Amino acid sequence: MQKKIIALALAGLASSAAFAQSNVTLYGRADYGYMVRGDDDGAVSRDLKNKSEFASGIGSGSRIGFKGSEDLGNGLKAIFEIEYGLSMDASGSPTGSSNTQWWNRHSYVGLSSATLGTLVGGRLDGVRYGIFNKYDAFAGGNIGNFTQMTAQVDRANNAVAYISPSFSGFNAVLAYSANIGNSNPLGLAAQEGGSATNQATGGNAGDATLYTANLNYNNGPLSLSADYEYINFYGGSVAPGTVAAPSAAKGHDDLQVYLFGGSYDFGVVKVAALYDRLESSTNSWGRKAGFGDLDVQSWFISASVPLGKFLIKATYGETENSNAEDKNGKEIDAKGTKFGLGLDYNLSKRTKIYTGYALISNGDGAAYQVSPAANSYGTGYGVQGFDLGVAHTF
Numbered sequence: 001m002q003k004k005i006i007a008l009a010l011a012g013l014a015s016s017a018a019f020a021q022s023n024v025t026l027y028g029r030a031d032y033g034y035m036v037r038g039d040d041d042g043a044v045s046r047d048l049k050n051k052s053e054f055a056s057g058i059g060s061g062s063r064i065g066f067k068g069s070e071d072l073g074n075g076l077k078a079i080f081e082i083e084y085g086l087s088m089d090a091s092g093s094p095t096g097s098s099n100t101q102w103w104n105r106h107s108y109v110g111l112s113s114a115t116l117g118t119l120v121g122g123r124l125d126g127v128r129y130g131i132f133n134k135y136d137a138f139a140g141g142n143i144g145n146f147t148q149m150t151a152q153v154d155r156a157n158n159a160v161a162y163i164s165p166s167f168s169g170f171n172a173v174l175a176y177s178a179n180i181g182n183s184n185p186l187g188l189a190a191q192e193g194g195s196a197t198n199q200a201t202g203g204n205a206g207d208a209t210l211y212t213a214n215l216n217y218n219n220g221p222l223s224l225s226a227d228y229e230y231i232n233f234y235g236g237s238v239a240p241g242t243v244a245a246p247s248a249a250k251g252h253d254d255l256q257v258y259l260f261g262g263s264y265d266f267g268v269v270k271v272a273a274l275y276d277r278l279e280s281s282t283n284s285w286g287r288k289a290g291f292g293d294l295d296v297q298s299w300f301i302s303a304s305v306p307l308g309k310f311l312i313k314a315t316y317g318e319t320e321n322s323n324a325e326d327k328n329g330k331e332i333d334a335k336g337t338k339f340g341l342g343l344d345y346n347l348s349k350r351t352k353i354y355t356g357y358a359l360i361s362n363g364d365g366a367a368y369q370v371s372p373a374a375n376s377y378g379t380g381y382g383v384q385g386f387d388l389g390v391a392h393t394f
Helices: 127-135 284-289
Strands: 003-006 022-038 051-056 063-073 076-086 102-113 117-125 155-163 170-177 209-219 222-232 252-265 270-282 294-307 310-321 336-346 351-362 384-393
Touching (some): 127 209, 127 252, 127 270, 155 209
Antiparallel strands (some): 003 022, 022 051, 022 384, 076 102, 102 117, 155 170, 170 209, 209 222, 270 294, 310 336, 351 384
């Protein structure tokens, strides 16, 4: 149950004049569980041993957030939201924030109108990332999620977004980021069969800028989404990767993505599908380093079946860079497929027990590994895994 707290209880955080007009909602998720992963396939190391661990955020990242609004009159509201990820255990989590027990997930402030739409600015969740998680039955969590196989801008710094009102079920989202920030290993190396360790850096003319245009249609059981995104690296503002995964993103001047997804809820089963194509051209630095142009195509099908307090989930998908080559220019098989099967048991509306199984099959030149974190960009541990955990939302 979300707990409404009057802003007066937050004395010292704002002026007393604001207290009388603004409410703040405290919300969050506490998630903890167990998982075991291992095995090898494709280019994954043959020396892996099975790894078992207790960890925070396996079903979905543990978090705590604050959001609120103030009625400004004439249908206009001021809104804000600040959300922090947190680790339930002593040293990090599988969500990509290892050795950090408290970090900023997203934060924004803006204005909202039922007739004019919503305009916000701050550190924003990636639109494409959210669409993947919307149509995947695992919703960006659990060991079975497919989004972890793809290159994503999960969150963007220095961003603004406009969300239109709904017109007969249609609405649009337009977003821009002046610098997507250093939390987005773009996964380009992973799409070529390596591990994603590249990070965008700050610096004005060297910033990686993101442009997004998204159209949605929602009408009862039917949901459809189309998305176009363009990232300009301005010649490559990406730090070098490891020896095993040199800076693929630095070798690309720009990147564009086309996405189409949809779902239909039949009541007894909800089915969904998504197709995504990521393309990028190679600059002179990249050609000298041996990189080729990227043409990465990803797709998945997903289904969820409610049975009383149980929810059965399954997703199967594939991602492949058809232009992948080794350092000698020879074409390699960089295809990765993933199957995920899961089961939730709802103890209440806020508390559930979850379990899942995942299996990845790699081509000879692919090294995708299992992770419960949707923003792991193909990295993880092993190609097969099992999880069991509990989550409580408030």
